[in-house]
Amino acid sequence: MPVTDLAPPAPPHPSRGAALSAALRRASPALLGFAAVRLLGLAALAVWGLAAGSSPHHLLAERWDSLWYTRVAVLGYGYEVALPNGDVHSNLAFFPLLPWLERGLAAVSPLAHQDAGLLVAWLASLFAAWGIFAVADLLYGRRAGVLAAVVWAVLPVGIVQSMAYSESLFTALAAWALYAVLTGRWPAAGLLAALAGLTRPVGAAVVAAVWAGALLRVRAGERSAGMLAGVLLAPLGAAGYVLWVGGHTGEGLLGYLDVQAGWGNGFDGGWAFARFIGGRLASPAFLAGVGLIAGVVLVLWLYGRCVRDRQPLPLLVYCGIVVALALCASGYFGSKPRLLLPAFPLLLPVAVALARWRTRRAAAVLGAAAVLSAVYGAFWLNGSGPP
Template identity: 45%
Template structure:
């Protein structure tokens, strides 16, 4: 809209106005500064629900649009929407809820091991079990409820981080961009991506606010959610170590740093004990029953190369594009001085996706929790005119909705 300034834009769309340079400077205290300057006596209103509602409404609206698009196409094809949203990994989690974890490897007649549900971390199925005993319906409904509520919590956490590092408008747009990434439909499935992202976002927000005990506790829960919780453990642990070395915040970073790996290590040790193979037990589950390991990137590079010369499946091409964009977005993220713990987290997530030597078609999904990569884009979009913001969100939302339909209704493998 020509001639419209930023203040007019924010009034029209209900997005809070940007902070002034003075107020931004007041809240830009890096991790490691004196606690009296970094942690106020009460939480900033920017992270509260009253400030976050535009982000939550916009996120929910964008995701609802993608979900409705999927529902219309699925109905036309006589496919049950609830069954589609609870396929693949969701079925494994529901199996854990119904039957518990395996006690040993199971084998095919030829002697090769069958996939084991011990590869799936316990927090999400545990929450499904609790929710199923509280709400009407079955475990499928409970799983989707947990995932959807976690998605709102994640969007709130993204808003809080964007507001903390930049301004409230950036926070709103950070949540909105996460709603329209290509693999965003998975955020509405019975998967762990939303729960994991919510825990990571709030743990990293706690790091930025130097609330070390909360950061470590949330990191521990994230470590009980996905194996990529190791990325958050590294980010939180390194931030706590820096605070300890700089002799900031007393004993709190010590405790926060010790809490951070507790969840991840607890499950890894538990699996090893259950299988009688020590700490290596969980990694045997990954490598022997799921054929998942890490190499020097040769698998990713060779598969990407074949896409240029051979038959191209849309899912494989999209994962390649998403991986390349993620790598490119990491560069401007490193310019955010206060965001270095987020950059560490995002870099390890990218590395785990890039160096994984199996399931190329799932690499895009593995990058869903790497939300810090969207921060520079959200900050740039926050400075744009309203028509640009609308155009970007509509365009990305359309791509996300169409690709989501393809991913669940036409692609024959897991997303």
């Protein structure tokens, strides 16, 4: 047979290791930028601690929610605190994935449970930044992806990404689940959504995003066993934990809602938050009320911009639910900025706008934002209330 009749050899299929290495190289500027901002925040917290006599380790790993997660890891579920007003704070309010990881890591390493939680959060924050980069890179290109990861790092409440809280873990799972949906990796999307549902109550937003993406593909005529597997897997984490709590408390499907009610949490459409803002406007804290209104308007404007920019439906569904649950919850008003932390699609219009700027100008703006975020984070954690 003449040589000209031979088919050209097929290009070698890259191994998973090679593909992962290439993806990591592509994301490396985003990860380095994110890590630099987070290290700056930790340095500011350390300096503030020296001046104020506070312990950064205590603030990051042994206070507020991190303490509750550690108790779940050490003692299991069933611990509760009765308050003088009759409310009961039960550790059933805290979803189990982070405590499971703390317990597992502490069992195979010399780390204490709280330090295991801190390590999980730090690693998860890097994976979250990588996932945010991957989504933005897929939609808008590498430069926008790098900037999206850094913008997420410089948020005023970015210090939470370095705490033994579940926000970083949840955001990592959510971002990669959304990436899996956008690239048609349905079993992975379903598994990640299930894990997100074991991490925070807002895991329902990831489930809804997977279902929305699948519905779009079905309407376009695409059906597959992998898609069905992803759709069925997605709700298992959240549904499984909520049903377990219902069985544990004997209250059935309403058991988890009763647990949250004991913490003063619920969904009232934002009425309690509106009254909270109104109280600030009618008090000497008037400027704080104005700032809260400005913050809500900014969040809603950014979401509107996401809609106008025609972000993919799974992102809009996910982000819309995260924003709605954060703004319309009836308790812990000081924690609302933290609850919005996983709503990273809000930042994509900002990253796209910054990508059009000259590098020096964008770097200067983000550098200034990083310094302000670091100082505010140190001030915030040394305050009286939980973040």
